[in-house]
Amino acid sequence: MQYALEGSQALARTVALCRPQVIAAYPITPQTHIVENLSKLVADGVLDCELVSVESEFSAASVVLGAVAAGARAYTASSSQGILLMCEVLFNIAGLRLPMVMTCANRAVSGPLSIWNDQQDSMAVRDAGWIQLYCTSNQDAVDTTIQAYHISEQTELPVMVCVDGFTLTHTLEVLDIPDQQQVDRYLPPFNFERRLDPASPISIGTLVAPDYFTEARGDHHRAMNNAQQAIVAAAAGWEDVCGRRQNPLICIHDMTDARIGILTLGSIAGTLADARDRYQNVPATRLMALRTFRPFPAEAIRQACAGLTDLVVLERALSPGSGGIVGTEIRAALSEMQNAPRVHNFSVGLGGRDVPLDIYPRIHEAVRAGSGIPFDIIDLEPDKLPAAV
Amino acid sequence: MGDSPDQMNYRHLRHAQPRFSGLESGHRACQGCGEALGARLVTEAAGPDVVYANATGCLEVFTTAWPDSSWRVPWIHSLFENAPAVAAGMEAALKARGKATRVISMGGDGSTFDIGFQALSGMLERGHNVLHVCFDNEAYMNTGVQRSSSTPHAAATTTSPSGKERMGKRHLKKDIVSIVAAHHIPYAATSSVAYPSDIRKKVRRALAIDGPTFLHIHTPCPLGWGHDGALSIEVARLAVQTGLFPIIELERGRLAGSMPIRTVRPVTDYLQLQTRFRHLFADDDRAREELEHLQALADHNIEIYNLRGTQADSRDSEGADTVRRGGMRWA
Amino acid sequence: MQPTDHCIPRGAAGNMIEIRIHGRGGQGNVVAAYLLATAAFEEGRHVQAFPNFGAERRGAPVTAFVRIADRPIRRRCQVLEPAFLIVQDDTLLHLPDITAGLQAGGAVLVNSTRDGAELAAQLDCAVVALPASALAQEILGRPVPNTALLSAFLALTGLLPQAALLKALGQRFHGKVLEHNRQLVEQAAAQVSAGAWQEGPHAVRA
Numbered sequence: 001m002q003y004a005l006e007g008s009q010a011l012a013r014t015v016a017l018c019r020p021q022v023i024a025a026y027p028i029t030p031q032t033h034i035v036e037n038l039s040k041l042v043a044d045g046v047l048d049c050e051l052v053s054v055e056s057e058f059s060a061a062s063v064v065l066g067a068v069a070a071g072a073r074a075y076t077a078s079s080s081q082g083i084l085l086m087c088e089v090l091f092n093i094a095g096l097r098l099p100m101v102m103t104c105a106n107r108a109v110s111g112p113l114s115i116w117n118d119q120q121d122s123m124a125v126r127d128a129g130w131i132q133l134y135c136t137s138n139q140d141a142v143d144t145t146i147q148a149y150h151i152s153e154q155t156e157l158p159v160m161v162c163v164d165g166f167t168l169t170h171t172l173e174v175l176d177i178p179d180q181q182q183v184d185r186y187l188p189p190f191n192f193e194r195r196l197d198p199a200s201p202i203s204i205g206t207l208v209a210p211d212y213f214t215e216a217r218g219d220h221h222r223a224m225n226n227a228q229q230a231i232v233a234a235a236a237g238w239e240d241v242c243g244r245r246q247n248p249l250i251c252i253h254d255m256t257d258a259r260i261g262i263l264t265l266g267s268i269a270g271t272l273a274d275a276r277d278r279y280q281n282v283p284a285t286r287l288m289a290l291r292t293f294r295p296f297p298a299e300a301i302r303q304a305c306a307g308l309t310d311l312v313v314l315e316r317a318l319s320p321g322s323g324g325i326v327g328t329e330i331r332a333a334l335s336e337m338q339n340a341p342r343v344h345n346f347s348v349g350l351g352g353r354d355v356p357l358d359i360y361p362r363i364h365e366a367v368r369a370g371s372g373i374p375f376d377i378i379d380l381e382p383d384k385l386p387a388a389v
Numbered sequence: 390m391g392d393s394p395d396q397m398n399y400r401h402l403r404h405a406q407p408r409f410s411g412l413e414s415g416h417r418a419c420q421g422c423g424e425a426l427g428a429r430l431v432t433e434a435a436g437p438d439v440v441y442a443n444a445t446g447c448l449e450v451f452t453t454a455w456p457d458s459s460w461r462v463p464w465i466h467s468l469f470e471n472a473p474a475v476a477a478g479m480e481a482a483l484k485a486r487g488k489a490t491r492v493i494s495m496g497g498d499g500s501t502f503d504i505g506f507q508a509l510s511g512m513l514e515r516g517h518n519v520l521h522v523c524f525d526n527e528a529y530m531n532t533g534v535q536r537s538s539s540t541p542h543a544a545a546t547t548t549s550p551s552g553k554e555r556m557g558k559r560h561l562k563k564d565i566v567s568i569v570a571a572h573h574i575p576y577a578a579t580s581s582v583a584y585p586s587d588i589r590k591k592v593r594r595a596l597a598i599d600g601p602t603f604l605h606i607h608t609p610c611p612l613g614w615g616h617d618g619a620l621s622i623e624v625a626r627l628a629v630q631t632g633l634f635p636i637i638e639l640e641r642g643r644l645a646g647s648m649p650i651r652t653v654r655p656v657t658d659y660l661q662l663q664t665r666f667r668h669l670f671a672d673d674d675r676a677r678e679e680l681e682h683l684q685a686l687a688d689h690n691i692e693i694y695n696l697r698g699t700q701a702d703s704r705d706s707e708g709a710d711t712v713r714r715g716g717m718r719w720a
Numbered sequence: 721m722q723p724t725d726h727c728i729p730r731g732a733a734g735n736m737i738e739i740r741i742h743g744r745g746g747q748g749n750v751v752a753a754y755l756l757a758t759a760a761f762e763e764g765r766h767v768q769a770f771p772n773f774g775a776e777r778r779g780a781p782v783t784a785f786v787r788i789a790d791r792p793i794r795r796r797c798q799v800l801e802p803a804f805l806i807v808q809d810d811t812l813l814h815l816p817d818i819t820a821g822l823q824a825g826g827a828v829l830v831n832s833t834r835d836g837a838e839l840a841a842q843l844d845c846a847v848v849a850l851p852a853s854a855l856a857q858e859i860l861g862r863p864v865p866n867t868a869l870l871s872a873f874l875a876l877t878g879l880l881p882q883a884a885l886l887k888a889l890g891q892r893f894h895g896k897v898l899e900h901n902r903q904l905v906e907q908a909a910a911q912v913s914a915g916a917w918q919e920g921p922h923a924v925r926a
Binding site for chain 1: 437
């Protein structure tokens with residue numbers, strides 16, 4: 001059913017439809033409306049679950065860890081500083097193979113302080129062992145959140161659903177919220193085989209010496225790689241239920257005979273689509289939005305880039321002193337291609353700087369100029385920089 | 390057992406009773422480890438229908454060298470600072486699933502007093518139906534005896550050693566049970582591995598209560614405190630009998646019971662058994678001053694908790710002192 | 721069922737109207753945007769509404785954006801070339817860039833007791849002034865300008881019927897408050913010349 005909803009509101013309703021049994025709530029801009037809306041649903045008796053209003057994000061992640069270990073479907077959300085604060089727990093959850101879903105409302109990481117959107121927070125924890133899915137729109141976020149539970153419980157890997165903070169969370173738009181029967185058909189009740197149960201006691205989180213640790217980590221890595229199949233299957237399964245097609249690994253917008261491609265993650269994909277229609281006097285361009293970042297779908301990316309001479313990786317984070325994060329990984333993946341495209345890696349929109357339509361001709365200009373710089377912050381305004389040290 | 394009824398005494402009776410073994414033998418604790426004893430007593434008293442969250446520290450390290458585990462109860466170790474939060478999550482899950490299984494959170498002094506303090510406070514404040522047990526060996530023992538806020542004043546650790554300029558830890562032992570009690574939880578108590586029945590009773594009492602409860606158990610560490618493993622119980626008992634570690638119960642922040650000391654011992658009886666206090670016995674004015682400080686702390690505890698007891702009680706059949714509540718013997 | 725690829729919806733932007741709403745923190749700037757978008761949704765349009773998020777404090781200038789289109793809206797950038805401006809507080813007219821990007825033929829609706837012609841001269845574009853706060857004070861008992869401004873805006877542009885706005889209001893208000901809002905919608909619409917902006921720039925360049 002269609003509603004005009006703010007992104008966070010839609011996410012809260014979606015989470016409620018997934019029948020979580022325990023939710024840990026700690027506020028941080030721009031995720032706060034999600035937990036506020038969930039609190040209201042609980043207070044109004046719409047959502048029957050244990051809502052634990054914890055005292056920090058560290059505890060939020062710890063509470064959902066314990067909840068899943070004790071056999072309950074759980075949810076929490078955070079951003080930026082909160083994601084970083086719970087970092088240790090994120091590694092723990094993934095390493096202990098506890099299935100759960102978390103929304104990361106992407107926001108820049110201090111310092112300096114910023115409450116606005118970029119993807120530094122989720123990128124900073126890309127090695128924690130979570131599945132990471134990046135949403136291009138609020139409808140995408142709704143559908144991906146539901147699929148995330150399916151994927152997580154099937155693979156026993158936690159899933160982080162990345163949703164651009166403010167840009168998506170605080171935008172009101174028309175969204176289709178599935179009904180409870182549709183979600184129930186798709187998501188059976190959570191039945192975690194390794195849950196803590198006095199009838200059959202186990203120990204979780206033991207000390208593992210060098211003679212077994214490698215295998216534990218190797219098993220996790222293998223499970224993450226295999227999860228690509230589950231991600232694809234989950235999308236197909238959800239399409240059967242709701243009729244909306246998802247591009248589970250990478251979304252390719254018009255596979256034309258374009259020689260130039262622009263790949264991005266998240267909501268700026270929509271802006272690029274409109275920009276491409278407006279600015280017709282630049283070369284034909286293939287637009288791509290990477291949805292699955294972890295596991296890293298190298299093969300799907302290579303296939304998506306087939307035939308390109310130039311690929312622009314336009315990302316919302318960077319590694320200071322190195323450059324792009326996504327771009328670096330994509331370069332590595334493409335290096336195994338015959339006739340791999342030249343990669344032009346840019347960061348854009350850091351700390352919530354607006355990414356306007358004319359970024360598109362500016363990207364093309366940069367590609368044409370062919371600067372040879374492996375990485376640049378394309379929207380940096382040099383006159384605002386302090387004098388070089 | 391083949392003994393005649395005349396020979397049956399309380400020792401045999403006790404051993405003949407079936408006991409639930411939550412922590413099995415075969416773990417790798419040091420000889421004389423107070424924490425291992427404490428954990429065995431706690432899990433025994435709590436019974437099988439409990440799930441445990443255990444903070445990082447000696448206990449989880451020496452009990453779970455994968456693929457083996459000493460725990461016969463469902464048990465999870467997550468991180469150092471989050472056992473009470475993990476426990477809160479488990480409690481919420483069990484509640485949501487309609488289960489009556491209880492939840493116990495366990496941690497040492499490092500996780501309870503320091504790095505996990507926030508998580509503990511949050512769990513208490515939200516009123517979760519969780520018992521947090523702190524096994525207090527008064528330092529970060531697992532990592533090699535570094536000071537925690539539980540380390541007693543003037544004790545030597547690797548990060549609070551004695552030397553030309555210092556006489557061990559400068560700061561006082563954090564009064565954790567008062568801080569916990571200030572959350573106005575239904576029940577907060579201290580105990581010691583020198584009084585096993587006291588621990589059992591308090592665990593059962595706590596689990597009979599609906600709401601957050603806290604048990605602070607003094608557990609000697611022979612390695613870290615510097616005494617022979619065979620002396621652990623004696624050392625633990627002396628800590629109580631000097632008044633340095635008072636055995637008390639607090640309900641909603643108010644003193645509800647205490648274990649009186651029949652014969653108060655001077656603090657030196659306790660301190661001289663442990664090399665972590667060795668520097669206090671030097672022929673040194675500062676050492677003498679610190680001994681006075683410690684004696685004053687002990688005297689203060691005896692006074693505020695009214696710990697001075699009467700003469701020996703011949704009816705005390707268990708051979709252990711008992712917490713007196715409101716003047717009546719509490720069994 | 722024909723699957724729709726909503727990852728990046730296909731098709732050009734088509735007819736899209738972009739509106740920028742200026743206000744001060746505490747005046748319901750975001751609410752105005754959401755109400756307008758919701759009204760358009762009730763009429764079957766595709767919509768997008770969002771604030772120019774800042775560290776909002778009461779009284780600080782804030783901006784919100786609305787897009788209304790007949791196709792799914794894909795772009796997520798700020799509205800740089802609005803067809804219309806709605807200004808909730810006329811003291812904001814002193815801001816140097818307030819009309820920045822306003823399209824040729826675009827128009828501004830201002831909550832003001834001042835004379836529209838005077839403001840038009842000051843801003844050098846089409847301006848309609850409406851004493852929205854005063855109207856609201858009279859009918860609602862609080863000087864909240866949103867309902868009046870939105871009603872006038874719809875009347876001027878012919879973009880949506882008043883009924884759509886009333887439906888949107890009905891989701892937020894009930895009983896007496898809703899009834900008073902209904903009266904305010906009528907009165908405000910009556911105070912402007914209906915359809916005066918119908919020939920405005922109704923389509924953003926695709």
